[in-house]
Amino acid sequence: LAPMAAAVGSTGDAFVQGKKGERRMKDVEFCLPISVGTIAFWLGKKADEYHSHRWTVYVRSPVNEDLSPIVKKVVFHLHHSFTDPVREVTVQPFELTEAGWGEFEITAVIHFIDEAAEEPFEIVHALKLFHTNETQSNSTKKPVVSETYEELVFSEPTESLYQKIHPMLSAASASNASASTSDVNANANANASR
Secondary structure: OEEEEEOOOOOOOOEEEOOOOOEEEOOEEEEEEEEEEEEEEEOOOOOOOOOOEEEEEEEEOOOOOOOOOOEEEEEEEOOOOOOOOEEEEOOOOEEEEEEEOOOOEEEEEEEEOHHHOOOOEEEEEEOOOOOOOOOOOOOOOOOEEEEEEEEEEEEOOEHHHHHHHHHHHHHHHHHHHHHHHHHHHHHHHHHHOO
8 A cells, every 4th residue: 555645634623524424534545456467378179169378367466565444346247148247256365267268358346444435436348368468478387468557546535444554555655765775865875885
């Protein structure tokens, strides 16, 4: 989680009222980085024509943080030819695995915890089964990975959501500050040894 701003308004009033009457943190934003992607493996020459690849679609943190403090569930909408094409995943990891033969667009609808009082976020991601480089042949050992990075910005989050994620934001800020300090120290040591 990346804090974008954590400032309280200069008027001294730290809250605004949301559309549903909930208390929201005035002039506060935070960012939830997510990755949406697919990884596909060719099953080899023994696969049948309708199940040539095994693939997984996922929604996760780019740095493997636990999304469950904010994400309640992810609903994946697969091609209509699948049995039960709408699949709900309510526990992390937010992913599902299937087998098939064709590429299509998968819609992932991210639902946030009730305390967030936010509308679901929808993203469409294309399932890729084949390498884009035509000189590369199918291989059972080399997967085809397709991933998209998104930053979901929460502007004026609810007070209860902010209280829940604030420790995570503080830890992320401390970690980023520590990494920056390490980089500065490493650069200073490198310059001093010249």
